Amino acid sequence: MDSTETDIQVPASIDHGMRKKEGGVFVCIWCYIGRMYPLLRRVRSWHGIRSLAGQMFVLQVVVILVLVATAIAALLLQSRTDAEREARNRSLAVAASVASTPTVRQALTSANPTAVLQPQAEETRQRSHVDFIVVMSPAGIRYTHPNPAQIGRHYIGSIAAAQGGGIVTETTTGTLGPSVRTVVPVTDSEGKVIGLVSAGITIHQVSLAAERQVPLVLAATGLVLTAATGGTALIGRRLSRQTRGLGPAQMTRMYEHHDAVLHSVREGVLIVDPQGRLLLANDEARRLLGLAGNVDGRTLTDLGLNPRAEELFLSGRATTDEVIEVGDRLLAVSQRPMGQSPRPGGWVATLRDTTELSALMGRVEAVQDRLKLLYDAGIRIGTTLDVTRTAEELTEFAVPRFADYVTVDLADAVLRGEEPNPLCAAELRRVALQGIRQGVPLYPLGALIHFDPTTPQASGYGSGKMVLEADLPAFSGWQAQEPDRARRLVAHGVHSMIVAPLRARGVILGVATFWRSREPTPFTPEDLSLAEELVARAAVSIDNARRFTREHAMAVTLQRSLLPHALPEQSAVDVAHRYLPAEAGLGGVGGDWFDVIPLPGARVAIVVGDVVGHGLHAAATMGQLRTAVHNFSTLDLPPDELLWHLDELVTRIDQDRDGDGGTPLLTGATCLYAIYDPVSRQCSMARAGHLEPIIVHPDGHAHLPGVPAGPPLGLGGLPYEKTEVLLPEGSSIVLYTDGLVEDRQHDIDEGIERLRRAVAPRGRTPDQMCQEAMDALLPGAPRDDVALIVARTRLLDDKHTASWDVPSDPSAVADVRAAAARHLQDWGMEEETFILELILSELVTNAIRHANAPIGVRLIRDRSLICEVSDGSSMSPHLRRATTMDEGGRGLFLVAQFADRWGTRYTPGGKVIWTEQHLATEP
Numbered sequence: 001m002d003s004t005e006t007d008i009q010v011p012a013s014i015d016h017g018m019r020k021k022e023g024g025v026f027v028c029i030w031c032y033i034g035r036m037y038p039l040l041r042r043v044r045s046w047h048g049i050r051s052l053a054g055q056m057f058v059l060q061v062v063v064i065l066v067l068v069a070t071a072i073a074a075l076l077l078q079s080r081t082d083a084e085r086e087a088r089n090r091s092l093a094v095a096a097s098v099a100s101t102p103t104v105r106q107a108l109t110s111a112n113p114t115a116v117l118q119p120q121a122e123e124t125r126q127r128s129h130v131d132f133i134v135v136m137s138p139a140g141i142r143y144t145h146p147n148p149a150q151i152g153r154h155y156i157g158s159i160a161a162a163q164g165g166g167i168v169t170e171t172t173t174g175t176l177g178p179s180v181r182t183v184v185p186v187t188d189s190e191g192k193v194i195g196l197v198s199a200g201i202t203i204h205q206v207s208l209a210a211e212r213q214v215p216l217v218l219a220a221t222g223l224v225l226t227a228a229t230g231g232t233a234l235i236g237r238r239l240s241r242q243t244r245g246l247g248p249a250q251m252t253r254m255y256e257h258h259d260a261v262l263h264s265v266r267e268g269v270l271i272v273d274p275q276g277r278l279l280l281a282n283d284e285a286r287r288l289l290g291l292a293g294n295v296d297g298r299t300l301t302d303l304g305l306n307p308r309a310e311e312l313f314l315s316g317r318a319t320t321d322e323v324i325e326v327g328d329r330l331l332a333v334s335q336r337p338m339g340q341s342p343r344p345g346g347w348v349a350t351l352r353d354t355t356e357l358s359a360l361m362g363r364v365e366a367v368q369d370r371l372k373l374l375y376d377a378g379i380r381i382g383t384t385l386d387v388t389r390t391a392e393e394l395t396e397f398a399v400p401r402f403a404d405y406v407t408v409d410l411a412d413a414v415l416r417g418e419e420p421n422p423l424c425a426a427e428l429r430r431v432a433l434q435g436i437r438q439g440v441p442l443y444p445l446g447a448l449i450h451f452d453p454t455t456p457q458a459s460g461y462g463s464g465k466m467v468l469e470a471d472l473p474a475f476s477g478w479q480a481q482e483p484d485r486a487r488r489l490v491a492h493g494v495h496s497m498i499v500a501p502l503r504a505r506g507v508i509l510g511v512a513t514f515w516r517s518r519e520p521t522p523f524t525p526e527d528l529s530l531a532e533e534l535v536a537r538a539a540v541s542i543d544n545a546r547r548f549t550r551e552h553a554m555a556v557t558l559q560r561s562l563l564p565h566a567l568p569e570q571s572a573v574d575v576a577h578r579y580l581p582a583e584a585g586l587g588g589v590g591g592d593w594f595d596v597i598p599l600p601g602a603r604v605a606i607v608v609g610d611v612v613g614h615g616l617h618a619a620a621t622m623g624q625l626r627t628a629v630h631n632f633s634t635l636d637l638p639p640d641e642l643l644w645h646l647d648e649l650v651t652r653i654d655q656d657r658d659g660d661g662g663t664p665l666l667t668g669a670t671c672l673y674a675i676y677d678p679v680s681r682q683c684s685m686a687r688a689g690h691l692e693p694i695i696v697h698p699d700g701h702a703h704l705p706g707v708p709a710g711p712p713l714g715l716g717g718l719p720y721e722k723t724e725v726l727l728p729e730g731s732s733i734v735l736y737t738d739g740l741v742e743d744r745q746h747d748i749d750e751g752i753e754r755l756r757r758a759v760a761p762r763g764r765t766p767d768q769m770c771q772e773a774m775d776a777l778l779p780g781a782p783r784d785d786v787a788l789i790v791a792r793t794r795l796l797d798d799k800h801t802a803s804w805d806v807p808s809d810p811s812a813v814a815d816v817r818a819a820a821a822r823h824l825q826d827w828g829m830e831e832e833t834f835i836l837e838l839i840l841s842e843l844v845t846n847a848i849r850h851a852n853a854p855i856g857v858r859l860i861r862d863r864s865l866i867c868e869v870s871d872g873s874s875m876s877p878h879l880r881r882a883t884t885m886d887e888g889g890r891g892l893f894l895v896a897q898f899a900d901r902w903g904t905r906y907t908p909g910g911k912v913i914w915t916e917q918h919l920a921t922e923p
Helices: 012-047 052-099 102-108 113-128 203-211 214-243 248-264 283-289 307-315 355-380 387-401 456-463 483-491 525-562 616-633 639-658 748-759 766-777 812-826 830-850 891-898
Strands: 132-136 168-174 177-187 193-202 268-272 278-281 319-326 329-337 347-353 405-410 427-435 448-450 467-469 496-504 507-516 573-580 593-598 604-611 669-677 682-688 694-696 723-726 732-736 786-793 801-806 855-861 864-871 901-907 910-918
Touching (some): 052 132, 052 193, 052 214, 102 113, 102 193, 113 132, 177 203, 193 203, 268 307, 278 283, 283 347, 387 427, 387 525, 427 507, 456 467, 456 496, 496 525, 507 525, 573 593, 573 766, 593 616, 604 616, 604 732, 604 786, 639 669, 748 766, 801 830, 812 830, 830 855, 830 864, 830 910
Antiparallel strands (some): 132 193, 168 177, 177 193, 268 278, 268 347, 319 329, 329 347, 405 427, 405 507, 427 448, 467 496, 496 507, 573 786, 593 604, 669 682, 682 723, 694 732, 732 786, 801 855, 864 910, 901 910
16 A cells, blocks of 8 residues: 555654653643642541541542543543544545646646646645645546656555545555545536546644643643642631531530520420420420420320320321411421431421411412402403404303303493493393303393383493492392392392493493302402402403494495495396405405496406405505596506506505605505407406406316416506407306405415316306305305406307498498498388488598598497497597687587497507497397
8 A cells, every 4th residue: 555645644753652642641630649649648637537528528629630631531532533524624625626726627638647737736735734635547547646656556545436426535544643535536517527636634734733732731720620629628627617626615505596596486396205205395386385384294195285286296297287276276287207217216396377377368369369360351351353242251251250140231332333322321232141040030132121220230320330239138229120020030049239330441331230149158349349350351342342343334334335336237248246345353344346347349347356454444445446447447448558557546546645654555456357348259358466367168167367467556667468368158257356265274276276166067157156156165254355256258249240341432431321321220220320320421531531541340239339430540539629610620529419428449450439329229
């Protein structure tokens, strides 16, 4: 094996020196211990090893020495481990650096790699402080070597993994000690291995820095050991002084102090021998047990103790704080044997007077129970924002923990979300009733009760003060409401009552009445405060629910006023829809909306949108967006352009709100806008952050049309894309909001798939499809608003349409008029012929004179007669009033006067001017 590659280590003398240095550390430690030994012997001679202080000193010194030796050994082992790790890292870094050098790759492909690589390898080896760097061919033939005589020979070592593109790192031990070497492949631009680079370094060379710290470590260790030994000696001497050297006077004084303390403490002490004789009783024990005279040495049976106390003291059993009754006192007794068992050594007992403490603890437990009751009430009452349910929670919680029967009566205005009129009499409705058993003669649920002014309920409702009737059988006036019912109530065992007004934010909402029957203890004035706290918490929750009911009703009213009350009549689609607001208390009223807007040319626009959030703000924003869509639709814009204008509007709305100086708000709305033409069967759609619609073909095939997803409204700066699809007659377009398909337990894609399966079956009307979708996806109350609209497409065939191409020749106007008149005659609409001929004459003449080809005319027979004149110009005509001297400019004015509606819409090839004439009867 080559000595340079596998045995390039420090000389044997150096390795021997390393081992000598490692052993020298332990030699120094033992030399220090040897120098400390006379000191230890001297300390031992002071007091002898039998003393507690001496044994503690020796044990502490030994432990310190062992810890120091262990720490130094661990430091050296860690140093060697770190040195080996550093050697691996350095050899790998040097080899990888050389292998990644471009000049090495170029030299390996040259005719004489050694001439280029040998100087570089030696220079790199000296700068990187490694022992060798060998560059070789993929087969292991050396190109460089610290010993030039080894160049051209095979590399000795493992290179199989490096030939495959890996890295080889190995540790070898030769005659010069342990070393680490790493082989790294050199690859070309295609990842092919074109050579290998090996770098090696001895562990000793890396560990020299750590060895230079050994003297410092030894010095610090000696200093610590000296300080610890000196401290241990001082502690030992102090302990010795505290336990020995006391004279007779000092010992006598110590026992006098002990006796004084024994008889002055506020705890009785008894010491009894195995024969049951009282050896010691301090003054407190004599007072607590009523012992008189000299009782020391007498048996316990002769002292006249309480039988239970006598039995406990004679038993000698171990006990802790066992309470016994002695006279009018409650004593807590703790007893322990003085030896391994009670009989040989006797036992000692301590006594404490706990009479006042027990009474105080009883009151503390009562307070704790009440606090626990109020804490639980705060958790269990007011879990919903429903007035009736909150009142029921109060009754369910109070029975039977506080009362046997509980009733809650509220003003009718509270149930509607309004504040009660304080001037009205106590006319309350019973909304909650709970008791330990049925059949008690109380007013039933739902009863409207007009309380007599002399009753506790009317008094509490009018004054807002608590009323306590501790003795109902005395009939002190509470029975004035209905004496017969009162007698039957007492006959059922009801004996006391508390009436607590439900007051929140200065308004009295009603009263809660607590009744006791099975619990024999009547209500006390202390129970009044508990009932007041309990009812106060419930009243705040009821008032919160009342306020929520009012706001929810306002939001629902606003939202429903902004939604379409009835869909407009049109012939393009057959529409069915469902709308469900979010359940009160779950999500609140949201901003979901939908609309069906008739467009010129018998077309129709179908819209669905969603405003993020809930409440009045969302409902108001929804109304703004719905109005804006109606306005933009009158411009007859394509879906993508309409969404762009709507996005600009939402952005301006946000800017106006930010300008108020409040917190910046982001409206956050989505919209899907679709236009269907029943003549061409073309449906164009675009969406702004909304869920994609579902197309259901007449054969039941349901799929998503792939409408590109645009950003939600209000983000601005990004365009929207539209998708056009050709729909067979009888196809269904399903539009919906996320409240229908979104669920916390399921992914939204899964919800869309469930909706697709629900609307897919063929042979159902749009209304049946809506109902099936709602039943399948909403088994319970929705947490968000739900809007669903299903539009079944219709077709206006050739029997309802007629079209002509018009050449750019003024003489063609007469031919178009004649053809249109004949068509109206075929449709049985002769009475509309004159007006249509006038409209056609003006519009076609204007197209021939002022526009470009191609020019076309189309008539559509729908709920109205629609006339469309198209041309290749994008210039829109303007209506103006001609003066008396003008020769022209009256054509569009006449069209506007005779047609019921007219307008212009732009197409990719130009524009279309359309008019509508209302028919006396629908076709």
